[in-house]
Amino acid sequence: MIKIKRIIVLGSGRGSNFQALIEGEKNNCFPGKIIAFITDNPEAYAIERARIAGIPFFVINFSLFPDKSIYEEELLKTMFSCAPDLVVLAGYMRIVGRAIVKEFENHIINIHPALLPSFPGLHAQEQALRYGTKITGCTIHFVTEDMDAGPIILQKAVSVDESDNEESLSEKILMFEHKCLPYAVKLFCEDRLTIDGRLVKISRI
Ligand code: GRF
Secondary structure (H helix, E strand, O other), X not given: OOOOEEEEEEEOOOOHHHHHHHHHHHOOOOOEEEEEEEEOOOOOOHHHHHHHHOOOEEEOOHHHOOOHHHHHHHHHHHHHHHOXXXXXXXXXXXXXXXXXXXXXXXXXXXXXXXXXXXXXXXXXXXXHHHHOOOEEEEXXXXXXXXXXXXXXXXXXEEEOOOOOOHHHHHHHHHHHHHHHHHHHHHHHHOOOEEEEOOEEEEOOO
């Protein structure tokens, strides 16, 4: 019997991927429950999404902390208090520090709007357009200390058209993000992911 996983989601803004997870839980797409949403940004629209869905949320306003390490101490304390099995970074716009990565090693996943290792960091869609790649996409990966560099769980390719701009390309990628993220959460919650070095093996049920 698979135990229902306790999921927390970290985000900094719009929260459309968080919403995809809220819908995923509602539709029983994965054996997990979103027990809390945590944000560093008091203006994040995702807070409203948590409120509407009745999900407890914590606002840890980054700008009120004297430095990142003190902010992260508070974040870590809050994360601990939730006792999560899985931490999902869904549009969380900060690099997660070493202490948190260590504490939740192999239990934190992130979604990135490019086919890693291409175009890590900010403005991944714009980077792909500037470079002139014909495909880009999204990646869901485990989080390690190095930014956007952890073992890859899933990727989905999206074609780049000549008519695309940053907005249209972001929109195309986002549609796939909303499908891939709940699916990656399902694989995690069903205990189907094994990390072997850089390789994530996905077992069949
Ligand atoms: C997404 O494109 C995600 O891949 C990236 O930040 C964006 C967040 O969008 N990490 P949203 O807040 O989930 O709508």
